[in-house]
Amino acid sequence: MVMMIGCAPPKEDAAAPGTNPAVVIKTVLGDIRISIDEDRAPVTAANFLRYVDEAIYDGGSFFRTVHASNQPRDSIRIAVVQGGARSDSSSRFFEPILLERTSKTGLKHLDGTISMAREGPDTATHSFFFCIGDQPELDFGGKRNPDGQGFAAFGHVLKGRDVIRAIQMSPHEAQRLQPPIQILSVRRE
Numbered sequence: 146m147v148m149m150i151g152c153a154p155p156k157e158d159a160a161a162p163g164t165n166p167a168v169v170i171k172t173v174l175g176d177i178r179i180s181i182d183e184d185r186a187p188v189t190a191a192n193f194l195r196y197v198d199e200a201i202y203d204g205g206s207f208f209r210t211v212h213a214s215n216q217p218r219d220s221i222r223i224a225v226v227q228g229g230a231r232s233d234s235s236s237r238f239f240e241p242i243l244l245e246r247t248s249k250t251g252l253k254h255l256d257g258t259i260s261m262a263r264e265g266p267d268t269a270t271h272s273f274f275f276c277i278g279d280q281p282e283l284d285f286g287g288k289r290n291p292d293g294q295g296f297a298a299f300g301h302v303l304k305g306r307d308v309i310r311a312i313q314m315s316p317h318e319a320q321r322l323q324p325p326i327q328i329l330s331v332r333r334e
Contacts, residue, residue, distance in 0.1 A: 167180055228328060
C-alpha cells in the first residue's frame with residue numbers, strides 16, 4: 146500500500162454520468178457527494194438507495210479507518226474508510242444482498258469508489274466504504290479476502306474527497322475511529 150503523502154489530490158469529477166442518481170452524505174466534517182451507478186451495479190445501488198430513502202443512515206457514522214500503519218498483520222494492505230447506519234437501528238436493516246462482483250459490473254475499486262462492506266459473499270447489508278487511492282486487491286480476484294470474490298463497487302465520489310481524507314486521518318485506536326465521525330444525513334439530490 147502506497148500512501149498518498151506529498152501527492153496532489155485527484156481532481157473532483159465534474160458531474161454524474163448519464164442518469165445515475167447523486168447522493169449527498171452530510172457529516173460533521175463536511176459533505177461527500179457521490180454518483181450511484183444504477184446501470185452497472187443495479188442490485189447494490191438499489192440496496193444502498195433503500196437505506197438512503199428510509200433515512201436509516203441518518204445518525205450513523207464512519208467508524209473505521211484502514212491505512213498502512215494500522216494493519217500490521219495484513220500482507221495485502223488497503224486504504225479505506227467505512228461507515229454505516231447506527232447499530233441500534235438493526236431491526237430496520239434489509240436482508241443481505243447478492244454480491245455483484247466487479248468481474249461482472251466492470252466497476253473497479255479506484256480512488257473515490259464507494260463499495261459495500263461484507264463478511265462473506267452475499268452478506269452485504271448497510272455498511273459501505275470509500276477507497277482512498279486505487280485498491281485493486283478489493284476487486285474480483287483480489288487477494289484482500291481469501292475467497293477472492295472482492296467487494297461490490299457501486300459508485301464514485303463527485304465532490305468531497307478532502308472530507309474522506311479528513312475522516313481517514315481522524316483520531317483512531319487500531320482501525321476504530323475514536324470517536325466515530327457522525328453522519329448527519331444521507332439524501333438523494
